[in-house]
Amino acid sequence: MDVIMSVLxxxxxxLILAGVIIGNIFGCIPGLNAPIAVALVxxxxxxxxxxxxxxxxxxxxxxxxxxxxxSAILLKIPGTAASVATTFDGYPMAxxxxxxxxxxxxxxxxxxxxxxxxxxxxxxxxxxxxxAIGFGPWEYFATATLxxxxxxxxxxxxxxxxxxAVCIGLLLKTVGSSPVDGVATRYxxxxxxxxxxxxxxxxxxxxxxxxxxxYSIKNIHEKTKPMPVKKRLFYLPKFSSIKKNVNIMIxxxxxxxxxxxxxxxxxxxxxLISYAQAKRTSKTPEKFGTGCEEGIYCCESANNATTGGALxxxxxxxxxxxxxxxxxxxxxxxxxxTPGPLFSMNNEVLxxxxxxxxxxxxxLMFLYQIVTIRYMAKITEVKKSYLYPWVTAFCITGxxxxxxxxxxxLYLIVFGIIGYVxxxxxxxxxxxxxxxxxxGIIEENLRRSIINHNTFMGAMQNVGFGTVFVxxxxxxxxxxxxxxxxxxxxxxxxx
Amino acid sequence: xxxxxxxxxxxxMTMLVSACSSQQTDSTNKDREEMNGNTASDEGSTKExxxxxxxxxxxMTKDIKIVVPFAAGGVTDIPARIFAKYMDKxxxxxxxxxxxTGGKGGSAGAKEVQKADPDGTMLVSQPVAFPMMHALGxxxxxxxxxxxxxxxxxxxxxxxxxxxxxxxTMDDLIAAAKADPGQISMGSVNGTLPFFAILEIGAQGDATxxxxxxxxxxxxxxxxGGRVDGYVDAIGAVRQFIDSGEFRCLGVITDVExxxxxxxxxxxxxxxxxxxxxxxxxxxxxxxxxxxETVDYINELMKLAAEDEECQAEFANLAYKTSYMSxxxxxxxxxxxxxxxxxxxxxxxxx
Numbered sequence: 001m002d003v004i005m006s007v008l009x010x011x012x013x014x015l016i017l018a019g020v021i022i023g024n025i026f027g028c029i030p031g032l033n034a035p036i037a038v039a040l041v042x043x044x045x046x047x048x049x050x051x052x053x054x055x056x057x058x059x060x061x062x063x064x065x066x067x068x069x070x071s072a073i074l075l076k077i078p079g080t081a082a083s084v085a086t087t088f089d090g091y092p093m094a095x096x097x098x099x100x101x102x103x104x105x106x107x108x109x110x111x112x113x114x115x116x117x118x119x120x121x122x123x124x125x126x127x128x129x130x131x132a133i134g135f136g137p138w139e140y141f142a143t144a145t146l147x148x149x150x151x152x153x154x155x156x157x158x159x160x161x162x163x164x165a166v167c168i169g170l171l172l173k174t175v176g177s178s179p180v181d182g183v184a185t186r187y188x189x190x191x192x193x194x195x196x197x198x199x200x201x202x203x204x205x206x207x208x209x210x211x212x213x214x215y216s217i218k219n220i221h222e223k224t225k226p227m228p229v230k231k232r233l234f235y236l237p238k239f240s241s242i243k244k245n246v247n248i249m250i251x252x253x254x255x256x257x258x259x260x261x262x263x264x265x266x267x268x269x270x271x272l273i274s275y276a277q278a279k280r281t282s283k284t285p286e287k288f289g290t291g292c293e294e295g296i297y298c299c300e301s302a303n304n305a306t307t308g309g310a311l312x313x314x315x316x317x318x319x320x321x322x323x324x325x326x327x328x329x330x331x332x333x334x335x336x337x338t339p340g341p342l343f344s345m346n347n348e349v350l351x352x353x354x355x356x357x358x359x360x361x362x363x364l365m366f367l368y369q370i371v372t373i374r375y376m377a378k379i380t381e382v383k384k385s386y387l388y389p390w391v392t393a394f395c396i397t398g399x400x401x402x403x404x405x406x407x408x409x410l411y412l413i414v415f416g417i418i419g420y421v422x423x424x425x426x427x428x429x430x431x432x433x434x435x436x437x438x439x440g441i442i443e444e445n446l447r448r449s450i451i452n453h454n455t456f457m458g459a460m461q462n463v464g465f466g467t468v469f470v471x472x473x474x475x476x477x478x479x480x481x482x483x484x485x486x487x488x489x490x491x492x493x494x495x
Numbered sequence: 496x497x498x499x500x501x502x503x504x505x506x507x508m509t510m511l512v513s514a515c516s517s518q519q520t521d522s523t524n525k526d527r528e529e530m531n532g533n534t535a536s537d538e539g540s541t542k543e544x545x546x547x548x549x550x551x552x553x554x555m556t557k558d559i560k561i562v563v564p565f566a567a568g569g570v571t572d573i574p575a576r577i578f579a580k581y582m583d584k585x586x587x588x589x590x591x592x593x594x595x596t597g598g599k600g601g602s603a604g605a606k607e608v609q610k611a612d613p614d615g616t617m618l619v620s621q622p623v624a625f626p627m628m629h630a631l632g633x634x635x636x637x638x639x640x641x642x643x644x645x646x647x648x649x650x651x652x653x654x655x656x657x658x659x660x661x662x663x664t665m666d667d668l669i670a671a672a673k674a675d676p677g678q679i680s681m682g683s684v685n686g687t688l689p690f691f692a693i694l695e696i697g698a699q700g701d702a703t704x705x706x707x708x709x710x711x712x713x714x715x716x717x718x719x720g721g722r723v724d725g726y727v728d729a730i731g732a733v734r735q736f737i738d739s740g741e742f743r744c745l746g747v748i749t750d751v752e753x754x755x756x757x758x759x760x761x762x763x764x765x766x767x768x769x770x771x772x773x774x775x776x777x778x779x780x781x782x783x784x785x786x787x788e789t790v791d792y793i794n795e796l797m798k799l800a801a802e803d804e805e806c807q808a809e810f811a812n813l814a815y816k817t818s819y820m821s822x823x824x825x826x827x828x829x830x831x832x833x834x835x836x837x838x839x840x841x842x843x844x845x846x
Contacts, residue, residue, distance in 0.1 A: 039567035133720040177599050180708045181685050182633055196597045263713050318735060319713040330568025334576065336812040340735035404595050448708050
């Protein structure tokens with residue numbers, strides 16, 4: 001009760017709401033994302049008391065993770081890796097005149113995922129953090145590799161192109177200094193700006209936003225037909241569609257929470273894997289990618305569930321699950337608090353208040369989103385000649401604000417061209433982005449496992465789910481290839 | 496409707512730009528105004544130091560930005576933000592931390608400062624990574640390419656094993672590594688100070704450890720999961736596990752006992768020698784050519800902040816210590832540190 005009362009003061013509620021709104025704006029704008037939003041308010045939280053500071057930060061965190069869906073659905077420009085998968089069905093749905101519907105599905109799935117994972121955090125944090133301990137370098141390597149393979153194999157009809165996109169992504173990910181030892185600098189051509197490699201956010205904006213801007217030039221004067229938007233106070237998805245998608249949301253949330261717990265994997269991997277998984281198990285997989293509800297529910301519940309997931313190892317072990325939680329840990333440290341095994345015992349009220357503030361932040365985020373949908377959806381009605389110059393400006397501002405480094409703009413253009421070429425030739429973008437998200441984890445942890453077990457085969461003999469995953473990652477594409485050849489032969493025979 | 500939307504967009508844009516450029520202010524503005532209501536008037540007298548005002552009379556007119564070359568909220572960033580707050584308290588101008596990340600071991604941030612105007616408005620926080628990265632041949636600049644200003648942070652490393660480990664003391668650990676060379680795995684992030692610490696323990700104990708590389712963020716879970724036998728990290732990062740009884744600390748790499756952990760043997764007590772370089776210290780560097788008055792002025796600010804009791808308390812809370820050195824002492828210290836790491840790097844490169 002103390003917990004609830006301590007969070008539910010007007011001051012704290014206002015701070016959460018402010019956090020949610022600012023976070024949402026940061027999430028919507030390509031290039032600005034949760035880590036930037038949280039890092040920017042960090043100095044403000046300095047002078048605040050602990051709980052209000054946490055309320056503000058949690059509001060920002062939830063708001064910005066969820067805000068990404070707005071630009072993903074309306075403009076096909078995901079602000080963060082987490083909302084990449086949302087573009088697949090959200091954008092086609094918005095294009096067919098159902099923008100408000102798409103946004104309301106997204107908002108509902110988001111709040112479901114967020115609340116699901118915060119309940120997991122409350123009830124299962126000590127237990128689930130044990131799971132994180134069980135993950136060593138070998139298991140990280142195996143999980144990340146299998147994730148890449150899964151996303152490719154599930155791309156019906158474009159599997160080979162998917163693997164090619166993965167390879168291009170992995171190759172570009174190797175630019176920079178080698179992980180673990182930092183001795184070799186690869187493909188930097190003597191430019192120190194390239195030593196840390198390409199920034200993921202810049203890559204995402206380059207690959208998604210730039211081609212979209214180029215396409216928009218073609219029909220810049222085209223007038224978009226105004227959509228029939230009923231003037232309602234807020235929009236909720238139809239009850240029947242919620243009922244139909246509860247299973248998908250639960251599965252997405254479990255997956256998201258699980259992936260959120262593993263440091264480094266994050267919302268991008270969670271939503272893409274969830275999307276692939278939902279497509280695989282769906283009765284109507286052919287509808288995916290054309291603007292179906294399931295496609296939005298599965299990825300939005302998964303990416304929001306990673307927030308609670310990422311907080312689990314942070315609060316229980318002092319191991320941050322993603323970049324944002326790393327900064328939140330910093331903010332707590334500035335308050336003189338060290339998250340770790342003793343945290344929930346020594347600061348029980350604060351521990352529960354943090355979780356409760358996540359809860360409230362999710363609810364406020366949902367309310368904010370369903371109320372603003374009406375205005376957000378109007379963006380699609382803006383004339384392209386007005387809209388896209390603004391989008392371009394936002395993208396550029398966003399990219400610069402990541403590192404305060406102008407060099408990032410140069411390779412933004414390069415990745416824009418790569419994205420355009422891939423898209424024009426019908427190469428799937430999702431595996432490309434995912435290989436960028438996971439490539440670093442794969443390489444680092446492969447090297448670490450080889451150091452720990454002396455050889456690769458030494459690591460393979462370390463029988464556990466790590467080894468099983470690696471074997472699966474090799475066998476799955478093989479099975480697919482054999483199946484494909486058989487089918488081809490049959491059809492040749494028939495002919 | 497369209498006009499309304501445009502107005503909203505413009506507002507968002509303005510907010511965004513202001514958020515990006517100002518990096519937010521903090522609440523100490525008020526204090527500053529109270530402290531020096533007079534200083535705002537004598538603006539414009541900075542660079543005209545020709546009339547020999549002396550360092551006492553010297554004041555800055557432009558805000559001081561301390562560049563932390565790593566991400567916000569990290570182990571380098573947090574103490575820097577706390578320290579900047581107290582420097583700000585004693586300064587006429589605003590002192591704030593910005594993060595410029597990138598390059599190996601924070602080289603992008605250092606290079607930005609190297610290029611900046613030498614007027615004391617851009618400083619880089621020097622982590623211990625700089626001398627190490629230079630010794631390993633990864634960074635191409637040294638303190639000589641900057642004007643060293645002073646030191647401000649001191650933190651101690653600790654050697655930990657699991658509480659149920661067979662190694663009760665440092666001697667047990669070294670004896671085990673001697674008996675079974677290369678089989679006892681000690682974790683650290685490659686090329687960081689703990690990495691050198693393990694090499695030094697091995698060299699002085701005549702033992703060989705297996706050097707396991709840990710990810711920057713989840714070192715503790717590797718030990719909890721039993722995938723390494725022990726690791727070395729800042730005491731501030733591991734003390735929660737020592738307090739919770741999950742880790743056992745075999746020794747702290749310092750010659751004075753750590754407050755609150757007096758029963759943990761120090762490296763001096765354990766009989767180690769020449770471990771003075773294994774300290775996580777941080778200093779400030781200004782661009783080459785910064786006038787002496789400016790450097791002295793900032794050094795004075797660092798002294799005031801380091802001696803501030805509240806600042807010391809905040810640092811102690813995170814198991815850090817404030818540290819102060821005069822410009823000359825710090826420059827000498829940098830020279831020695833670079834020389835020592837040059838020597839120690841041979842343990843790694845084997846040359």
